[in-house]
Amino acid sequence: MTAEKSETVGKPVAAGPAAGRRGALVRAVTAHRGRLAVAALLAVACYLPFQLVPFHVFQLTMVLVYAVALLGLNLLVGHAGQISLGHGAFFAVGAYGTAIMIDRWDAPHLATLPVAAAAAFALGLAFGLPAVRLHGLYLALVTLAIAVFLVPLLKRFESVTGGSMGLTLGKPAPPAWTGLAEDQWLYFLALAVAVVTFLLARGLLRSRVGRALHAVRDDEAAAEVMGVRLSFHKTLAFAWSAMFAGAAGSVYTWVIGFVSPDSFSVTLSITLLAGIVVGGLGSLAGPLLGGLFVMFVPSISQDVNEAAPGVVFGLLIIAVMYVAPAGLAGLAARLARSTMRILRKG
Structure with a gap:
């Protein structure tokens, strides 16, 4: 072996320009993957209502409504370590509060x-x-008792709540300058509320209050x-959780244009808890x-077996x-980590 060859033995091969660029890109993606994911998600969310038929736009709108309600339940169960089987009751408070204000006072x-969210916050504080x-x-x-007695209570005060027949309301009309159809306008209203509530929850959890909840x-x-x-x-935690549910219930009333006691039974509370888990x-x-999950799995269960959708729903859970x-969030995070490890090795 010559002297020149012996000097090169054991030395690492210098990375080429392409490998260096790829490494820099991986590091940049790793450092900002959260922001990039949020930006991509918002871009897709703004694009979808212009490409889908009205029914599918309605379904995505309801996904956003349920996401806001589950955000509150996640704050209580996931971050504060409490449990609630009556979250649907706070959802109903927001929905009926909005319906009554529109129907009786033409608000x-x-x-x-904000009024419906504040009313739910006060009720959550009282029960908390x-x-x-x-x-x-x-x-x-x-x-659970809160969710159980809510339905008969709503039916009893028929002069205010409409009793078993419920209340039928007009939906918010899109301003002419937007050029949007009604379903698209409702979708963007729900998207705006979802973005604001998610930012609020993120700020809350990063504050001293969030650290205290995690300690509890x-x-x-x-x-x-x-x-x-x-x-x-x-x-x-109960009050904040109820406030998010009340806000979701208010948007629900805008989107559906109808409220009735049977829409807020115990099943809704259990479904919401299953959804956040x-x-x-x-x-x-x-x-x-x-x-x-809350929006699409029940309908999938109904399509799989019309005779026993509850059984299919339970098996899917x-x-x-x-x-x-x-x-699912943990599964997605695990897949993302595995992907980043593969990219680093590559």
């Missing part, structure tokens, strides 16, 4: 949203005060030793994936949880 549709002393199954039973979820005793006021933050607890992507114990 503008957009003006009803006694609920903070309960845990586990006891808390689940109390929240992980270990209440340790959180109390560190100075976290358990009762205050648990009650606040399947979507992914403790993740901001979980509510959106859960909204897709079991299958999803078997494949993705951390929910």
Whole structure:
């Protein structure tokens, strides 16, 4: 072996320009993958209503409505470690609050949203005060009771709520300058509300309140030793959760144009809880994936077996949880990490 050859043995081969550019691209994507994913998602969301038929636009609008409701439930269950089987009741408060304001007082549709959200917040605060002393199954039973007595209560006050017949309302008309059809206008209203509520939830979870909620979820005793006021933050979690559900209920009324007590039965609360567990607890992507699940899986179950859609729905939940114990958001994160590892090695 010559001296020149011996000097080169064991030295790494210099990376070429193409490999360097690829590595820089991977590092840039890794550093900003969250922002890139959100930007891509918003771009697709703004593009879809111009390409789909009205019924499919309506379905996507309802996905956004459910995503806002699940965002509140995720705050309570995924981040605060509490449980609620009565989330549909707060959804109904927002829906009926909006319907009554439009029907009785001829209020503008957009003006009803903050009022309905505030009413749900106040109700969540009222129910959160006694609920903070309960845990586990006891808390689940109390929240379930809220959903159980809501339907007969709505039917009883017929002069206000319309009783069993419900209330039929007009939908918000698109301004002429937008050039949008009614279904597209409703979609973009729901999208705007979803974006605002997701930003609000993100800011809340990154604040001291969010850190306190995580401490309560992980270990209440340790959180109390560190100075976290358990009762205050648990009650606040109920109130915030109810507020998001009330906002979703308000948009639901705009989109459907009709409310009735039977639309807000216990089944809705259980379906919402299943949706956030399947979507992914403790993740901001979980509510959106859960909204897709809540909207499309029941209809798929109905198509698979019209005689027993509940059985098919339950089996699909079991299958999803078997494949993705951390929910669909956890599965997506795991796939993203695997993809980035492959790109780095390549």
